[in-house]
Amino acid sequence: MSVKKPAPKFLNLLVIKLPPSGIVSIAHRVSGVLMFVSIPVIAYLFALSLESQQGFQQVRAWLASPPALVLTVLLVWSFSHHLLAGIRHLLLDIDVGVERSQARASAWVVNLGALLLTAVYLFVGVL
Amino acid sequence: MTRTAQGLRAWLLQRFTAIFLGVYLVYALLRLSLAAPLDYPQWRAWLAEPWTGVGTALFLMALVVHGWVGIRDVLIDYVHPVWMRLLLMAATGLVLLVSLLWIVRALLLAAR
Numbered sequence: 001m002s003v004k005k006p007a008p009k010f011l012n013l014l015v016i017k018l019p020p021s022g023i024v025s026i027a028h029r030v031s032g033v034l035m036f037v038s039i040p041v042i043a044y045l046f047a048l049s050l051e052s053q054q055g056f057q058q059v060r061a062w063l064a065s066p067p068a069l070v071l072t073v074l075l076v077w078s079f080s081h082h083l084l085a086g087i088r089h090l091l092l093d094i095d096v097g098v099e100r101s102q103a104r105a106s107a108w109v110v111n112l113g114a115l116l117l118t119a120v121y122l123f124v125g126v127l
Numbered sequence: 128m129t130r131t132a133q134g135l136r137a138w139l140l141q142r143f144t145a146i147f148l149g150v151y152l153v154y155a156l157l158r159l160s161l162a163a164p165l166d167y168p169q170w171r172a173w174l175a176e177p178w179t180g181v182g183t184a185l186f187l188m189a190l191v192v193h194g195w196v197g198i199r200d201v202l203i204d205y206v207h208p209v210w211m212r213l214l215l216m217a218a219t220g221l222v223l224l225v226s227l228l229w230i231v232r233a234l235l236l237a238a239r
Contacts, residue, residue, distance in 0.1 A: 032197050036219075039194065043226035047233035050174060056167040079152070086145050093142070125160070 020107035027111065028085040031078035038075060076121045081114035141196045144189040151186045175238045187230060191223045 018026070049059040062068055088106050091097055097106050164170035173179055198219045206212045 029201055033201060036194050036198055036222075039190075039226045040222055043229045047229050050171060050233045050237040053167045056170060083149050083153070086149060090142060090145070 020104055020111060024085050024088065024107045024110050027081050027114075028089075031082040031085075034074065034078045035082065038071070073118060073122060077114055077118040080117035081110065084110040084113050084117075137196050137199075140192055144193040144196075147185065147189045148193055151182055151189075155182075155186075171237050174234060180234060180238065183234065184231075187227050191227055194223050195220065 045059050045062070048055040050056075063072070088097070088110050091106075092103070097103055164173050174183070199216060202212050202215050202219070206215060
């Protein structure tokens with residue numbers, strides 16, 4: 001065993017470093033909350049798009065506007081991360097990948113995979 | 128039900144709903160992007176199909192449960208004054224149920 005570093009005496013956010021699994025954990029929450037707060041907006045847009053031809057066109061126009069694109073990309077990241085982190089979580093529940101090195105690797109896969117999926121959406125869907 | 132069993136129930140519900148939400152949302156997003164409804168009649172026709180209706184209804188119920196358990200967990204962790212936590216939990220439930228009913232109403236109107 002190597003020499004132990006002294007444990008941090010306080011939680012200075014500039015000094016402590018969050019491990020990849022810690023990033024998965026907080027991003028899982030952030031993405032969940034982001035999707036939750038967008039539920040009423042999506043419900044409104046969904047209902048409007050179904051209501052009439054004009055409503056459908058209106059929603060289409062809104063979704064094509066720059067602010068909506070930014071929000072959509074944010075939601076795509078949220079769903080990607082939440083889904084990947086959720087799958088990792090379910091696997092950990094049934095004792096798959098509990099080993100420290102594996103859990104660390106899967107955390108990287110989740111964090112980078114979500115960014116990759118978002119990038120794919122940006123290039124294929126928007127540009 | 129005892130307190131521990133309640134926790135276990137929420138834990139189980141969160142996982143079962145997660146699986147359904149994940150599978151259905153991935154299916155719906157793929158379906159929508161690979162064969163996008165280009166105009167209003169196509170969009171309406173897809174949502175009026177019985178299987179889409181059943182899938183969407185199940186999806187919404189799972190979403191309400193999953194969103195409730197998830198947001199409740201977040202509120203319990205970060206919001207400590209009891210009155211504020213209860214207020215936010217009530218708001219959470221209200222947002223979920225109003226959104227659910229709004230979507231169901233739109234689906235029923237479209238299926239006429």
